[in-house]
Amino acid sequence: MKLTLEFGGGLELLFGSVKIHKVDVPPPEGETKITVKHLLFWIRNNLLKERPEMFLKEKSVRPGVLVLINDCDWELCGMTEAVLEEKDSVVFISTLHGG
Amino acid sequence: MGERMVHEEEKLEGFETRILGIKDEIAREEFTAKLTRIRKEIRELRNGLDLLDKVQGAVSEGQKELADEVQEKNIKEGEQVQNNLDSPNQIDRRRRLGTCGLDNKSCSTGVFASGHSMSADMIRRYSRQLLVPAFGVSGQEKLSKSSVLVVGMGGLGSPVALYLAASGVGKLGLVDNDVVELSNLHRQIIHTEGFIGQTKVSSAVSACLGVNSSLKVKEYGNGLNAANAVQIISQYDVVVDATDNLPTRYIINDACVATGKPLVSGAALGLEGQLTVYNHKNGPCYRCLFPTPQPVSTRQRCSDNGVLGVVPGIIGAFQALEAIKLASGVGETLNSRMLLLDALSTRIHMVRLRGRNSECVSCGDAPQILASNLWEYDYERFTQSTLSEEEPKPQNLIAKEDRVSAEELQKYLESGKAYVLLDVRDPHEYAISSLSNSLNIPLSSLKEKLPVLRSALLDSSGKLVNGDHSVQTEQLVEDDRRGWFRMSGRRIN
Numbered sequence: 001m002k003l004t005l006e007f008g009g010g011l012e013l014l015f016g017s018v019k020i021h022k023v024d025v026p027p028p029e030g031e032t033k034i035t036v037k038h039l040l041f042w043i044r045n046n047l048l049k050e051r052p053e054m055f056l057k058e059k060s061v062r063p064g065v066l067v068l069i070n071d072c073d074w075e076l077c078g079m080t081e082a083v084l085e086e087k088d089s090v091v092f093i094s095t096l097h098g099g
Numbered sequence: 100m101g102e103r104m105v106h107e108e109e110k111l112e113g114f115e116t117r118i119l120g121i122k123d124e125i126a127r128e129e130f131t132a133k134l135t136r137i138r139k140e141i142r143e144l145r146n147g148l149d150l151l152d153k154v155q156g157a158v159s160e161g162q163k164e165l166a167d168e169v170q171e172k173n174i175k176e177g178e179q180v181q182n183n184l185d186s187p188n189q190i191d192r193r194r195r196l197g198t199c200g201l202d203n204k205s206c207s208t209g210v211f212a213s214g215h216s217m218s219a220d221m222i223r224r225y226s227r228q229l230l231v232p233a234f235g236v237s238g239q240e241k242l243s244k245s246s247v248l249v250v251g252m253g254g255l256g257s258p259v260a261l262y263l264a265a266s267g268v269g270k271l272g273l274v275d276n277d278v279v280e281l282s283n284l285h286r287q288i289i290h291t292e293g294f295i296g297q298t299k300v301s302s303a304v305s306a307c308l309g310v311n312s313s314l315k316v317k318e319y320g321n322g323l324n325a326a327n328a329v330q331i332i333s334q335y336d337v338v339v340d341a342t343d344n345l346p347t348r349y350i351i352n353d354a355c356v357a358t359g360k361p362l363v364s365g366a367a368l369g370l371e372g373q374l375t376v377y378n379h380k381n382g383p384c385y386r387c388l389f390p391t392p393q394p395v396s397t398r399q400r401c402s403d404n405g406v407l408g409v410v411p412g413i414i415g416a417f418q419a420l421e422a423i424k425l426a427s428g429v430g431e432t433l434n435s436r437m438l439l440l441d442a443l444s445t446r447i448h449m450v451r452l453r454g455r456n457s458e459c460v461s462c463g464d465a466p467q468i469l470a471s472n473l474w475e476y477d478y479e480r481f482t483q484s485t486l487s488e489e490e491p492k493p494q495n496l497i498a499k500e501d502r503v504s505a506e507e508l509q510k511y512l513e514s515g516k517a518y519v520l521l522d523v524r525d526p527h528e529y530a531i532s533s534l535s536n537s538l539n540i541p542l543s544s545l546k547e548k549l550p551v552l553r554s555a556l557l558d559s560s561g562k563l564v565n566g567d568h569s570v571q572t573e574q575l576v577e578d579d580r581r582g583w584f585r586m587s588g589r590r591i592n
């Protein structure tokens with residue numbers, strides 16, 4: 001499944017300082033759907049270059065990271081259980097405090 | 100008989116012509132008399148107006164001095180219509196007094212009555228805002244009766260305070276406990292060189308009054324904390340979070356929720372910015388979005404990660420906009436939405452946020468943090484950091500005996516012995532300043548570049564450049580606080 005992933009708020013540093021990644025994520029074996037939970041595993045195993053604890057905590061993102069599916073808060077779409085569709089955009093953004 | 104008739108008719112016609120002539124004459128005379136009378140009346144009117152002008156001129160001496168070109172041009176544009184109604188003197192008077200043509204006292208009863216409470220000075224100062232249809236007189240009046248508290252007089256707070264002062268907010272509260280430093284000036288545009296070493300609030304107050312001397316401004320030089328937050332915030336209608344640290348952001352949020360104030364929250368770092376309005380129209384609060392604080396090790400600060408000055412400037416200007424809209428009741432605000440700015444590629448994401456969380460400890464249906472108990476909440480412990488951007492104590496430094504002090508290093512370099520000095524900072528940091536004859540391999544690429552380091556350590560004969568002093572590349576120690584890795588330049592004697 002072709003997805004556009006975007007990392008911001010400093011998270012891009014964990015992905016070779018590249019903000020936008022066009023990826024092709026295969027669904028889990030024997031399934032056709034891809035959930036955000038599966039995407040997180042896939043990112044950790046295929047995309048994350050360093051320090052996974054800066055991005056993930058247990059089976060979700062670490063506190064302070066907002067996940068946006070097609071520019072919509074993932075809380076409104078089922079969080080880790082949200083089902084993704086072809087060409088969806090998923091943004092992971094770390095909250096900023098600077099001023 | 101026939102001839103006589105003709106003669107009589109001719110005579111009659113002659114009479115008629117004479118009568119008509121006399122009629123004309125009378126009409127002309129009457130007309131002239133009328134005209135003279137009208138001219139006389141106009142003259143008297145003009146004299147009366149001149150007298151009025153003189154009296155008013157004396158009263159509005161000070162106002163006249165303030166009249167500027169901008170106002171002149173503004174009136175000229177609107178003059179065309181009024182010209183048909185008014186004598187030149189009236190036009191002239193209106194020009195000097197302001198848009199409605201009457202002074203303050205007579206305005207509400209005059210022909211150009213508007214029913215507003217604005218003085219001629221205010222009309223002149225805010226004329227360009229008053230001309231915006233969606234804002235107008237009612238927006239300006241509401242704004243001038245509202246109060247806004249800005250917490251943080253840094254990169255975000257600078258444009259917020261300046262725009263709010265300039266736009267005519269009724270009361271402005273400014274909070275900060277820091278002093279102005281040289282390294283602030285590239286982004287904290289409210290402060291000037293002359294204020295280096297002085298408090299940011301005093302510098303900001305001076306700048307705001309410089310822009311608008313009619314502003315009511317209150318300074319809070321001790322900063323915001325759990326003990327004073329509710330008391331301060333309760334005195335304002337709108338609150339702007341322009342701070343730089345996590346615990347203060349939670350304090351401001353909780354105090355805003357506890358006192359029912361909308362919160363305009365902005366943040367900027369590097370080349371990115373974020374903006375939203377919390378606790379407004381059933382939208383989420385900061386805690387709804389971030390119930391658990393971000394781990395200390397993952398946080399970035401301006402003083403570590405840098406920030407391009409204009410980025411907080413943009414976000415701050417947006418914050419001022421949202422605060423003005425909230426205070427004047429105009430437009431649609433950013434509640435339940437978030438603006439994400441990527442300044443490097445000039446892209447803005449508008450994001451839809453979750454609603455208020457009914458289980459939120461701050462804004463939920465059974466809130467635990469209230470105006471009455473907020474003061475005892477330990478925000479520093481909750482966020483594991485202090486109420487300032489100051490560098491917290493590093494938690495996991497390498498042992499002292501594994502470190503080389505600057506003095507030791509200098510002595511060693513001066514001894515003339517061979518050495519390899521490895522600098523593992525990122526290239527942009529290395530470019531700012533570095534030691535001569537050092538080798539820069541960023542830590543993130545150290546593993547793959549080990550051969551480079553190895554060859555640097557070996558001399559032409561394949562031996563270590565210095566048998567008794569070398570660097571152990573395996574000694575990678577994580578600095579927990581920053582989530583950075585540091586490397587020990589360990590001696591192996």
Ligand SMILES: [Zn+2]
Binds near residue numbers: 383386387388455
């Ligand atoms: Zn909440």
